[in-house]
Amino acid sequence: QVQLRESGPGLVKPSETLSLTCTVSGYSISNGYYWGWIRQPPGKGLEWIVSIYHGGSTFYNPSLKSRLSISVDTSKNQFTLILSSVTAADTAVYFCAKTLTGPFDVWGQGTIVTVSS
Amino acid sequence: EIVMTQSPATLSVSPGERATLSCRASQSVSSNLAWYQQKPGQAPRLLIYGAYTRATGIPDRFSGSGSGTEFALTISSLQSEDFAVYYCQQYNNWPPLTFGGGTKVEIK
Numbered sequence A: 001q002v003q004l005r006e007s008g009p010g011l012v013k014p015s016e017t018l019s020l021t022c023t024v025s026g027y028s029i030s031n032g033y034y035w036g037w038i039r040q041p042p043g044k045g046l047e048w049i050v051s052i053y054h055g056g057s058t059f060y061n062p063s064l065k066s067r068l069s070i071s072v073d074t075s076k077n078q079f080t081l082i083l084s085s086v087t088a089a090d091t092a093v094y095f096c097a098k099t100l101t102g103p104f105d106v107w108g109q110g111t112i113v114t115v116s117s
Numbered sequence B: 001e002i003v004m005t006q007s008p009a010t011l012s013v014s015p016g017e018r019a020t021l022s023c024r025a026s027q028s029v030s031s032n033l034a035w036y037q038q039k040p041g042q043a044p045r046l047l048i049y050g051a052y053t054r055a056t057g058i059p060d061r062f063s064g065s066g067s068g069t070e071f072a073l074t075i076s077s078l079q080s081e082d083f084a085v086y087y088c089q090q091y092n093n094w095p096p097l098t099f100g101g102g103t104k105v106e107i108k
Helices: none
Strands: A003-007 A018-025 A034-040 A047-053 A058-060 A068-073 A078-083 A092-099 A104-107 A111-115 B004-007 B010-013 B019-025 B033-038 B045-049 B062-067 B070-075 B085-090 B103-107
Touching: A003 A092, A003 A104, A018 A034, A018 A092, A018 A111, A047 A068, A047 A078, A047 A092, A078 A092, A104 B045, B004 B085, B010 B019, B019 B033, B019 B085, B019 B103, B033 B062, B045 B062, B070 B085
Parallel strands: B010 B103
Antiparallel strands: A003 A018, A018 A078, A034 A047, A034 A092, A047 A058, A068 A078, A092 A104, A092 A111, B004 B019, B019 B070, B033 B045, B033 B085, B062 B070, B085 B103
16 A cells, blocks of 8 residues: 655754655555645644645645745655745644545655754 | 634543534635544544545544535544544645644543
8 A cells, every 4th residue: 555754854953944755655656646745833733835746736835835845756756845944933743645636645654843953 | 725713622522422523614615625533643544535425444433514614524423542633624725725723532
């Protein structure tokens, strides 16, 4: 079955750039679906960040768009989130997930990112 | 942006009882509404999509209803493993995809 796993630094300094990678197993991302990122600040709710289609169409949360980019590496079956100019407000658990039309049916376990000097 | 509002924030229920959670959209989302369950330290799990269709492997004690702007998730007889936080999410008009603030179902 499809499995997702996030990886990246657990600690990032303010104003620096965060890079997180989601590795997909059990399915080739070049075959379809949207692949997305969602985050959850400590003790708070879920916030959608971005979704990318295997063909390259990308949809961003407008509130984060100016600091975001995302890419897909089909050879490694991975997709990568890049968030620039991070602040303490970006401290969260970051999840990657799969969707066909909007609801996310497969999620990674999440990775904790702390922004602190 | 469509704002999703869930109520109540916390619901205290005894095991075996029925629980009904509400989700309201700031404008119509048709039936493009999903529900998730999240337990501490875990990723959310998709329960319902299309407002009322159970995801694969979800027990039939979970049911969804509603359309337009008013939705409900009902758990017919709460089991110990159902105590968790529940989120709704709209996917009718995006970006952005938006989630409700969550309802915590706790043991009474």
